[in-house]
Amino acid sequence: MKISSLSVRKIIIAVSTGSILTIFLIIAVMYSIFKNPIVIYGGLVLTIALLLWGVIFLWLFQKKLSDFTTDLCRILDGMMDGNEKPDINLEEESLLSRISHRLERLYNVMQENRRKLEAEKAELQILVSDISHQTKTPIANLIIINDTLLTRSMAEEMQYEFLQATKSQLDKLDFMIQALVKASRLETGLIMLEKKVTPIYETLVSAINGILAPLEKKHLNLTVTCPEMLNVYHDVRWTSEVLFNLLDNAVKYTPIEGNIHVAVQEWEMYVKIDVSDSGKGIPESEQASIFKRFYREKTVHEIDGIGIGLYIAREIITKQGGYIKIVSEVGKGSTFSVFLPKKN
Secondary structure, eight states: OOGGGSOHHHHHHHHHHHHHHHHHHHHHHHHHHHOOHHHHHHHHHHHHHHHHHHHHHHHHHHHHHHHHHHHHHHHHHHHHHTSOOOOOOTTSOSHHHHTHHHHHHHHHHHHHHHHHHHHHHHHHHHHHHHHHHHHHHHHHHHHHHHHHHHHOOOOHHHHHHHHHHHHHHHHHHHHHHHHHHHHHHHHHTOSOOOOEEEEHHHHHHHHHHTTHHHHHHTTOEEEEEOOTTOEEEEOHHHHHHHHHHHHHHHHHHSOTTOEEEEEEEEOSSEEEEEEEEOSOOOOTTTTTTTTSTTOOOGGGTTSSOOSOHHHHHHHHHHHTTOEEEEEEETTTEEEEEEEEESOO
8 A cells, every 4th residue: 555545644543553562562571671560550651641642743733734724725716716826924934835936836827827818818809899890791781782682673784783792792701801811820820931031122023013903093103112132031922911911001092193102221130111102191199009900090991991901911020020110190191111120
């Protein structure tokens, strides 16, 4: 039988029994040597005294153990409830004080895990609310269009217009889902950036190609200043996504025949990419919020968008060791500046 499986009471009883038997054995040996009854009487008195002290010791030990267990359970219950931090006198020489630092570490870990869980729950609630809000309008529009097509007879030209409207809403939902997938993959670390030394000019050209059609449609004037042989250590695909999002926003919020300018400058440790427009500008009170997921100014709700492009842009640049700044003035346009580290 393992000692660790024995209870404290059984161990004390075993030790006490062994002690008594040992005393009786010693008394028997002493009597056989001295042949004096006083030895037996003295041994019995000693045995009784030891039994009394053993009982007192057992009572005190059980009381001390009970107090220790009660205090430890109270502290652990308070820690699990999250409303009590271990408050133990480190100067006190006791078993409870010896494990105090471990209890404090356990409490801190539990509190940190609780904070993370609460933050994740709040983030999940916000995400569900955002998705519900963003999908509500296109889904409602699709339901109305579908009901109209099912219940009303109309000319072929009218049906075509309704189908075009359906396609527009489906495209919006598809774009939204793709954006959410990108954001989710970035947040969970599923997207691995493949950084390599590449001319930033090539990345910029790839981004500009994506906005040529709307640029031409609004008759906007685009100018670019970028050294062709400026090499930067970056992920071409995702950095192009960032620049496309910034350029796409510039096209959306710049009035017809307005101006967009892209300038690339080499600094000592960073490469700075400015995307400037002559649009409506962003109020200073809004500038701290525009990088939040699904955030959009109240004054631009009539313009297509879901408010996730800047959020994705900041996530991508941050993961590459860079950052994004904005300088904007209402009525005079905005400049988004991307800073990418030149080296790994």
